[in-house]
Amino acid sequence: MTKPAPFIRDATAADEAAWRGLWAQYLAFYKVELADDVTAHTWARILDPSSRVAMRVAEVNGVLAGFAIHHFHDSTWVKTPDCYLEDLFLDATYRGRGIGRALIDDLIAIATAKGWSRLYWHTDRDNATARKLYDTYAPEDGHVRYRLKLC
Incomplete structure (x- = not known):
């Protein structure tokens, strides 16, 4: 039996x-804890049409x-x-079904339609599952990220 295709849409x-x-x-996957007000602020920006932060969701x-x-x-x-x-x-239940690819392809289509030059992302070196997908789009570019915490 085939799995239903995801419906990709704005949040x-x-x-x-x-x-x-x-x-x-x-956050648990990345072993990160964020204050509740940071999560609330992120959600508010996602819904704010004047914010540059946006979210596409995959619904099955x-x-x-x-x-x-x-x-x-x-x-x-x-x-x-x-x-x-x-x-x-992606929720673990839905991994391996092409949904991550569908979300990336959706962003490629949006970026292309808006005339943006590039799409890029980061992941942990050891995130082999994600990198297996990401490597089908482009090779990693050899950059190392440095992050200073300022507040």
Whole structure:
């Protein structure tokens, strides 16, 4: 029996509880704890049409299976904006079904339609499952990220 294809769409206010459940799993995967007000602020920005932060969700049979939080920004290397896929996550139940690929392909289509130059993302070196998918799009570019915590 074939699995139903995901329905990819913008997040809505009605998605909050399901997203928070997925978000908690995502943070647990990366062994990160965030203050509740940071999560609330992220959600508010996702829903704010004037914010650059946006989220696409994958729905399967009415269940939120995963999300892709992204935003665009100007670049000094190209004339049009870049799109940064900041957070991509799927509930374990839905992995291996092409939903992660569907979310990335959806962002590629959005970025292309808006005339943005590039789509990029980061993942942990040891995230072999995700890297197996990501490597089908492009080889990793050899950059090492440095992050200073300022507050």
